[in-house]
Amino acid sequence: MKKKLLSMLLAAAMTVSLVACGTAPQEKTESSTASEASTEEVAEETAESRPNRLIYGSTTEISGDLGNAWWTNNATDKKIRDLINDYNVITFDQGGAMLVNSAVVDGEIESVENEDGSKTFTVKIKEGLTYNNGEAITAADYVAYALVAYSPATLEAAAGVVADSVVGAQAYQNGESNVISGLRLIDDYTYSITIVPEYLPYFYELSFVDLAPLYLPMYSPNATLVVKDDGEGVYLDGGELNADDVNASRFIYEGRVSAGPYQIKKLDTGTLQAELVLNPNYVGNFEGQMPSIETLVIVKTESATAIDSLKTGAVDILDTLTDGNLEINPALDLVDQGGFTYVDFERNGYGKLQFACDFGPTQFPAVRQAVAYLLDRNEFANQFCAGYGSVVDGPYGLCMWMYQDSQEFFADNIDSYSYDPAKAVELLEADGWVLNADGTEYSGTGTRYKEVTKEEAGTYALNVTLPDGRILMPLHIMWSSSEDNPVSELLVVMLANGQQTADAGMVIEQTVMSFTDLLNYMYRDASVDAKYGVPTYGMFNLATGFTQLYDQSYTYNMEEEYMGTYNNNFIKDEQLATLAWDMVFGVEAGDDTTYLDKWQQFMDRWNELLPDVPLYSNIYYTVHADWLEGYDQSSYWEFEDAVLYATIANAE
Numbered sequence: 001m002k003k004k005l006l007s008m009l010l011a012a013a014m015t016v017s018l019v020a021c022g023t024a025p026q027e028k029t030e031s032s033t034a035s036e037a038s039t040e041e042v043a044e045e046t047a048e049s050r051p052n053r054l055i056y057g058s059t060t061e062i063s064g065d066l067g068n069a070w071w072t073n074n075a076t077d078k079k080i081r082d083l084i085n086d087y088n089v090i091t092f093d094q095g096g097a098m099l100v101n102s103a104v105v106d107g108e109i110e111s112v113e114n115e116d117g118s119k120t121f122t123v124k125i126k127e128g129l130t131y132n133n134g135e136a137i138t139a140a141d142y143v144a145y146a147l148v149a150y151s152p153a154t155l156e157a158a159a160g161v162v163a164d165s166v167v168g169a170q171a172y173q174n175g176e177s178n179v180i181s182g183l184r185l186i187d188d189y190t191y192s193i194t195i196v197p198e199y200l201p202y203f204y205e206l207s208f209v210d211l212a213p214l215y216l217p218m219y220s221p222n223a224t225l226v227v228k229d230d231g232e233g234v235y236l237d238g239g240e241l242n243a244d245d246v247n248a249s250r251f252i253y254e255g256r257v258s259a260g261p262y263q264i265k266k267l268d269t270g271t272l273q274a275e276l277v278l279n280p281n282y283v284g285n286f287e288g289q290m291p292s293i294e295t296l297v298i299v300k301t302e303s304a305t306a307i308d309s310l311k312t313g314a315v316d317i318l319d320t321l322t323d324g325n326l327e328i329n330p331a332l333d334l335v336d337q338g339g340f341t342y343v344d345f346e347r348n349g350y351g352k353l354q355f356a357c358d359f360g361p362t363q364f365p366a367v368r369q370a371v372a373y374l375l376d377r378n379e380f381a382n383q384f385c386a387g388y389g390s391v392v393d394g395p396y397g398l399c400m401w402m403y404q405d406s407q408e409f410f411a412d413n414i415d416s417y418s419y420d421p422a423k424a425v426e427l428l429e430a431d432g433w434v435l436n437a438d439g440t441e442y443s444g445t446g447t448r449y450k451e452v453t454k455e456e457a458g459t460y461a462l463n464v465t466l467p468d469g470r471i472l473m474p475l476h477i478m479w480s481s482s483e484d485n486p487v488s489e490l491l492v493v494m495l496a497n498g499q500q501t502a503d504a505g506m507v508i509e510q511t512v513m514s515f516t517d518l519l520n521y522m523y524r525d526a527s528v529d530a531k532y533g534v535p536t537y538g539m540f541n542l543a544t545g546f547t548q549l550y551d552q553s554y555t556y557n558m559e560e561e562y563m564g565t566y567n568n569n570f571i572k573d574e575q576l577a578t579l580a581w582d583m584v585f586g587v588e589a590g591d592d593t594t595y596l597d598k599w600q601q602f603m604d605r606w607n608e609l610l611p612d613v614p615l616y617s618n619i620y621y622t623v624h625a626d627w628l629e630g631y632d633q634s635s636y637w638e639f640e641d642a643v644l645y646a647t648i649a650n651a652e
Contacts, residue, residue: 050627052294052651056639057301057315059484063516064269067250068214070149070159072523072565074515075545080267080274080298082640086260087137089123090210091286096548096636098206101286104129106189109209117197118167118182121209125189131215132263132279139191140227141213143234146183146193147227148219153241158527162554162562165208167194168233179233191234203587203595204549215257219249247527261291261644272300291644293651302484307331310340310623317624317631319639322351323486324386331623342623346399348635349545350392351384351487353613354522355538357571358563360460361450361475362538366431368610371477371539372417373424374504375495381616384490389618391416394603397546398617399635402599409600414607421500428504433475439466448475448505459535476507480522480537482515487541487615511537518542524564541615548636552580552602556611569611576605 058076065073066081073081089109091101100109106124113119129137148154149161152175163169167182182194195208202208216225216236223239253267262276276296284290301309303323307330309315321327334340353371355362362368381391389398393414396403403410433448434441442448449464449472457463457471464472479496481488488510495501496508519525522540526533554566558577563570583598622633631646633639 049650049652050648052292052648053297054293054295054317054628054643054646054648055297055299055315056317056319057299057306057309059301059303059306060515061272061300062267062269062274062298064253064267065250066252066256067159068145068149070154070161071250072519074519076298079640080264080276082260082638083262083276083296083643084132084256084258084260084264084279085212086282086285087129088210088212089142090207092548092636093286094632094634094637094641098204098548099286100206103284103286103288109206114194117200118194119200120192120194122186122190122192123209123211125191127189129213129259129283130281131213131257131259132281133257134281135215135257137213137259139185139187139189141215142211143183143185143191143227143229144216144236145211145214146180147234147236148214148216148241148246150180151236151241151246153243154246156243157247158525159246165195165199167196179235181233183234185227185229185234199585201586201588203584203589203591204551205589207549213259218252218257220245261285262296265295274298285641285644289644292647293643296643303327303486304484307334310334316628317622319622319633320347320620321623322347322389322618322620323384324388325383326486328388328621329386331621335623339626340623341626342621343631343633344388344619344621345634346397347389347545347618347620348397348399349543350395350397350617351543351615352395352541353491353615354540354542355569355611355613356522356535356540357569357609357611359458359535359570360462360538361473361477363456364431364450365609366427367433367475367477368613369417370424370427370504370506371495371508372610372613373420373427374498374501374506375491375613376419377417377613377615378419380490380494383494384487385616385618388621389616392614392617393417394606394614395544395552395612396550396603396617397635398619400546400550402550402596405596406600406603410603413600413604417610417613421504424500424504428475428506433505435472437464437472437474439468439470439472442505446505447507449473450475474507475505476509477539478537479508479510479539479541480518481510481512481541482518483512485541488512491541508539515542522568550599551584553584556580571609571611573605573609576602576609579605 060074060076062076063074065071065077087104089101089104090098092098104126106126110122111119125139125142131137150163150169150173152173155173163173168180169182171177172180184192186192193209220239220241225236225238228235228237253264256264261279261282263279265275265277267274278291278294303326306318307327310318311334318331321331335342355368357363377391381389393410393416428448432450435449435451436443437449452471452473457473460473462474462476466472492510496510501508518540520528520532521537524533554562556571556576557567558572579602583602587594624631627649629647629649631642633642
């Protein structure tokens with residue numbers, strides 16, 4: 001799947017619980033004659049030691065796909081990938097601010113504007129960095145990241161990144177050249193990258209220089225590839241990459257070479273468990289912070305039993321709890337009983353119903369809007385979040401400054417799609433859903449049909465062709481939902497099986513599957529299995545998270561190459577695509593006023609087209625044993641960041 005070099009990844013789980021485990025702390029021994037200081041000393045001496053280990057449970061199962069950002073991983077796979085990889089040139093601080101990674105970059109990043117309007121950035125990498133296997137990391141390893149990411153082989157493997165921002169990268173990706181002319185290897189620890197004029201200015205300009213070290217032998221095990229630059233640009237010497245090897249790199253576990261705070265000791269997709277241990281060669285994050293927890297164990301945890309696991313001591317931490325009744329309230333009850341504590345923060349993302357906008361009934365905006373009117377989203381949010389979140393009306397999270405600065409704009413311009421079954425019927429009738437299956441006028445009961453063109457009909461399997469050649473499409477939406485998902489269960493009651501939905505003449509047919517299968521159908525990833533490449537489901541329920549860089553320029557790009565990679569809605573709307581692009585390109589870095597204005601225009605058009613039905617944005621709660629100390633999580637500071645600063649009291 002083709003991704004931008006600095007990727008905006010789908011946080012792919014609807015409800016993600018992160019879990020850890022250990023031994024319950026012993027009560028402190030108090031003495032009426034001892035001083036406070038000596039009491040603490042005695043308590044420290046007599047407290048039972050515990051393993052220096054944290055077991056992290058997630059309701060999203062490990063699929064084992066650790067592929068680079070060229071692919072879209074599920075939430076747990078991405079979590080593992082982020083824990084074992086670091087040393088990006090660009091990173092983010094606790095408040096979400098983008099900055100140069102001082103652990104990696106030696107000095108300042110230089111930039112020069114060229115006569116043709118392009119811009120060249122020069123980056124010097126610090127000496128002394130190594131992979132977990134002890135091999136040195138140099139500028140060639142950073143350049144290798146781009147050479148593999150942009151390669152024709154990676155593109156053939158149904159992945160890759162957009163190559164048109166870097167001078168010469170498009171010709172390289174197309175196989176027209178074996179060099180990337182705009183990427184230069186200056187010396188052992190310095191590289192430069194030149195950005196085409198069409199991509200400048202860019203609101204997140206610094207992200208253009210962001211590369212990470214890539215270990216070439218893992219991507220080409222049958223050839224000894226070397227990065228070279230003979231003066232015309234960088235290239236790979238000693239053989240060629242092939243799609244099979246690049247694809248296989250995603251699933252290498254044993255001996256995987258990486259460069260992050262942790263490394264993989266064991267990963268088993270059968271037991272849905274991974275064990276990570278400290279990487280002894282890691283030098284720290286941008287603040288020089290080193291992790292102290294020796295082992296992280298990541299396991300599959302069911303939503304229905306997660307709190308019991310915490311209560312019994314089988315796990316130590318439940319991360320980013322979302323369901324107010326099933327998870328948050330019971331977890332806070334444990335906190336009240338003692339032995340546990342929590343942090344809470346606004347989610348940088350939202351839960352949603354996502355539509356496929358290019359086939360079946362959901363290709364029509366009126367149908368998508370009707371679904372929104374048929375679901376009482378306020379009541380849904382009340383029931384699911386139980387007071388720990390609220391309805392949102394677009395693709396944003398409650399924590400975003402753009403949303404917080406747009407309250408008046410939203411009140412005046414954005415349709416909240418308040419529950420209104422009559423309005424849903426009105427929209428459907430105006431859109432032509434006024435027939436029975438035999439082509440006669442809709443009787444008022446049963447499924448509505450609409451006469452469609454051959455192009456609109458596509459390959460939708462439920463279409464009916466009448467003897468006179470007319471093609472009728474039923475208002476029958478195929479819905480893919482993941483197993484053991486409380487959101488899905490609530491949607492069945494409040495929408496799919498709701499009387500208002502039947503009365504509107506709409507059928508929503510649920511198919512329950514693993515979350516991995518859901519993603520494959522959503523992306524139409526035929527590289528996994530040909531069946532996934534066939535448009536099958538028009539609606540999916542899941543959630544998405546945003547990075548610190550809110551850039552939707554490719555998410556709604558109309559070009560065919562971006563469908564199913566960035567554009568997972570498969571929506572083609574020229575105005576939406578233009579607004580998404582103009583929001584970031586043509587806006588100078590730091591010009592928040594212009595960016596906000598364009599962000600609001602984009603939200604207005606998105607709200608009209610409704611490629612998703614936004615359901616909620618949560619107040620996340622992370623609950624953990626109180627012997628896990630120094631754990632501080634926030635909207636932009638996730639588990640993989642916070643765990644570097646945390647310690648286990650009385651660890652062995």
